[in-house]
Amino acid sequence: MIEAALDHDRWFKELITTFFEEFILAFFPDVYEHLDFQHVTFLNQEVFTDVIKGDKRTVDLLVETKLKGKSSLIIIHIEPQSTYQKDFNDRMFIYFSRLYEKYRLSIVPIAIFSYDKVKSEKNSFTIDFPFKNVLSFQFFTLQLKQKNWRDFVKHPNPVALALLGKMGYEPEEKVRIKVEFLRMLVQLRLDPARQTLVHGIFEKYHKLSVNEEQQLNDFFQHIPKDEVNHIMELMTSWEKKGFDxxxxxxxxxxxxxxxxxxxxxxxxxxxxxxxxxxxxxxxxxxxxx
Incomplete structure (x- = not known):
């Protein structure tokens, strides 16, 4: 379980590092409108010791950037979470406070939940009393299972495509998702390295059975021949290299x-x-x- 979580964190880190601007555009368009993507620097990971619990925590992704028209720097903290954790909102606040203590910059905190089932997650951490609200900390959340995969194939985005299999869909739509993924990936015309990264992560999260692979071939009968040829060229190349x-x-x-x-x-x-x-x-x- 721990190894799988580490692999998950690594894949998400690679995906967002490679396609940071596309990630923000796909899932946080309101934030996207205000960021200056000409000034993006990925910072070193931060390791914080939890004295009370006796363990160490590593902040996954820190991005230094600016707001459009502003000279001051801001930090975007992105924390992927693949397994349910009680009081995760508490951890997000601890990260926020430690990061602010070190950098003294405005911070945009984002949590990505990629559970296989929709769960109720808090997006805030508060401390209040009957006589005063002492603290109200809020952070952005992205729970992939709450997203409908169909909303992301109309306007191809490499991050969204890689994570289609983590989004919400009906069981009978599983094969159709891969069909649309392949069609959109061809349209994106990514360079080989980025194309391989997107496809590899998609396959990790969206595996088809032998029967479903046969259904996939049946779908190709209803797609224009020239488009199928491009798709088959890609698939043949991937099969030779191996997904891993x-x-x-x-x-x-x-x-x-x-x-x-x-x-x-x-x-x-x-x-x-x-x-x-x-x-x-x-x-x-x-x-x-």
């Missing part, structure tokens, strides 16, 4: 792009979970041209 290897390859390509943009080895290690040795090997490959 495809994800790793996509991560390596993202790491190379981060090296070219001047990210430090520590930054890349924090954001991709690659080892220092693996990053140095990629750096050597780039130096050789």
């Amino acid at each position: 290897k495809g994800i790793e390859k996509g991560i390596e390509q993202v790491a190379k792009q981060m090296l070219l943009k001047g990210f430090t080895t520590k930054d890349i290690q924090d954001l991709t979970s690659l080892s220092v040795e693996e990053i140095e090997k990629l750096k050597a490959q780039l130096d050789k041209g």
Whole structure:
């Protein structure tokens, strides 16, 4: 269970690091309108010790950016959560207070819930008394199962497509989701590394049975031939590489792009979970041209 959660956190981190602007656009359009995406820096992970509970907590994603037309910096904290945790709102407040204590900047806190079932989650943490409201902390929430997958295929977005299988749908729609995913992925025309990352994460969360794969082939009979040809080319390529290897390859390509943009080895290690040795090997490959 712990290993699966770590994999989940890594996939989400890779996806949002690669497609940060697209993530905000897909799920928080009101926030998107105000952010200046020309100034985006991914900060190192923060590790906080919980003295009371005797454990350590790691903040998943911190992004430093600005509001449009403003010179002051702000921080966006994104916390993916794949398993239910009682009093998660308390943890979000602790993170917020520790981050504010360190950075003294305005913070936009976002929690992503990717449970397989819809659950009731708080989006605030309060401390009040009959005589005074002492604290009212609120944060943005995204519970993927509450989203309808059909709302995200009309306007293709790589983050939304990767997470379609985590959204709400009827059992009889499962095969149709993959059909629409493939059609939209072709339309996006992503570079191979990003395409592989999106497809690999989708497959991790949306596996079809043998019978459902057959139904998928039946669906192709009702799609224009030229479109089917493009889809089949992609699928053949992925099958040769393997989905798991495809994800790793996509991560390596993202790491190379981060090296070219001047990210430090520590930054890349924090954001991709690659080892220092693996990053140095990629750096050597780039130096050789």
